[in-house]
Amino acid sequence: MSLKGIKIIEKIANKTYLAEINGKETIVTESRNPPHYGEKKIGKYREWIPYRSKLSAMFMKGHRIDIKPEWKVLYLGAASGTTVSHISDILDYGYIYAIEYSAKPFKKFLELAIERQNIIPILDDAGKPENYSGIVEKVDFIYQDIAQKNQIEIFTANVDFFLKDGGHGLIMVKARSIDSTAEPESVFERVIDELKEKFRIVKSGGLEPYHKDHIFIHLKV
């Protein structure tokens, strides 16, 4: 498909592509919806800005998770829905349960959820999965981006409640949120060692230049 200003380079997952917009590489999703956070829309393609979304940054860095159109997803730390909006584009038949505990970003997030059919917004604390266990079912994928000191404990509690056998997890870790004094590399090592006790690590890696001192950790149960 050739549209003025955009060139599709490679398919990454359902409705998700590595592309070039005005000569600059980025990620895009095919979308029936309007822009949500100031991103460009060219024809059916909505720019997924890697500086605004760690999942887009991970794709830009070359790691792939083949998010399927029928997946059920639990998203911890939805904020105002930047990344959720693109996962929503990908899920043709699936849906995304999205947890956020701060009322301010949740207000903008609700506008997105009202516009879409496949987002279930939940204003709650991701550290208390029992609060929403009556709403959320078993899922194929848990994504976490909450920048909290005890985020591994929170992630593990949600896995125990909601992740299917063989399901995927993806955690975004900001070194300074875990330990503001230690070297980022030693913080990352510690976090990965802790996760290895319970999960199989598929891949981890940095997100620079898009997000400094952050890593992604992709794992499976």
Ligand SMILES: C[S@@+](CC[C@H](N)C(=O)[O-])C[C@H]1O[C@@H](n2cnc3c(N)ncnc32)[C@H](O)[C@@H]1O
């Ligand atoms: C870095 S932002 C998330 C950005 C978002 N994932 C995106 O890419 O569009 C982190 C969010 O996690 C939320 N958060 C932190 N701890 C949380 C918790 N225990 N439960 C629910 N939300 C939490 C914060 O309020 C904040 O909105």
